[in-house]
Amino acid sequence: MIQTAEMLKVFSRHRGDAIVVPGRGGRHWVNISTRPSRDLPLGDPAMGGHAMFAFGLALARPQDKVVLFDSEGDLLMSMGVLPTIAEHAPANFYHFLLDNECYATTGGQPVPNAKNVRYDQLARASGYQRSYAFSNLEEFTGAIGDIMSQPGPVFVALKVIPEVINEAIGRRPKWQTRTRVQAIQDLRKELGIGEVGA
């Protein structure tokens, strides 16, 4: 199993100019990223939508790499997103999945069939041309440069150590430094596009 924060530190060396949607890795990524204006740490606007959001961003910005750190609970809720992404095969889309085998933010209850789902194979069967699975940091560290240097769409399933939260929602430390709307506005400013809908 991989420590999410350590994996994100390794990834950050290969990030380049990519736009990063850190998903459930956001609370670590905000402390690691050196380019916050190209990050969209949205937290959890509504579970099940992260992959489609990041894919939509990739469709709208074909000139930019878009990296998503999805989670297995989120993907399980909307597994049908995989064929949609594969159909369009965005060459700029890099889909990483943090698989901790549980719903960590609700106390660590297992996701359905937690230990037996091969997400990399689901992605491949849905039409992703490249997919990988890693359960230790050393192998990931050796492969990430090659993964990021080739065109997408690529799917990278990562077995990560659960970081279970049992604290009541109101007492959890806030890791987000900007509102979601502000993060989107900052990204659009960085990309040289105006207000949403303008």
Place this chain on the structure above:
Amino acid sequence: MAESQEGFLSPKTVLAEMKKNGVTHVLWLPDSETNWLYTLMKAEPSITLVAVSREGLAFSGAAGIAAGGGKPIILIQNTGMLESGDSLRGWALSLNIPVVMMVGYRGYTRHGVNTDSAADFTEPFLMAFGIKYYLVERDADSPRISVAFEEARKLGRPVAILVGDEYHGFN
């Protein structure tokens, strides 16, 4: 067709409204009210058609496209909209996404006698979410589509078009 052109909603009219308003991406799941648009949209080079397998994905996809500078439209049936409540809340309303959603009004009749409970809940659902909506049944109603785009832009939130006309054959 026996009906006059003015009596129903032409897919060409709807596509023209999309193009006039600069739509770049259509997120859709086919339904019996809007399926007549498919062939035309597929042939339109300025529009990318993104088929989803569940309607809630249309809202998160639209949010990503809008965040990246594109102009999405959502094309779904009222049944799918009803199931998409949390996606609509989290990905469109809370992110201030100015998207027009064209919603097939399954079960609606202009005579006031709905034939399906999906129609009974459609307008109460939109009102509960505070979403403005316009009914479009025929070509003469089509300017309301541009009104919806303009209101979505001004308000920074979704606006709905209820499509109250089933298809009359493909194109």
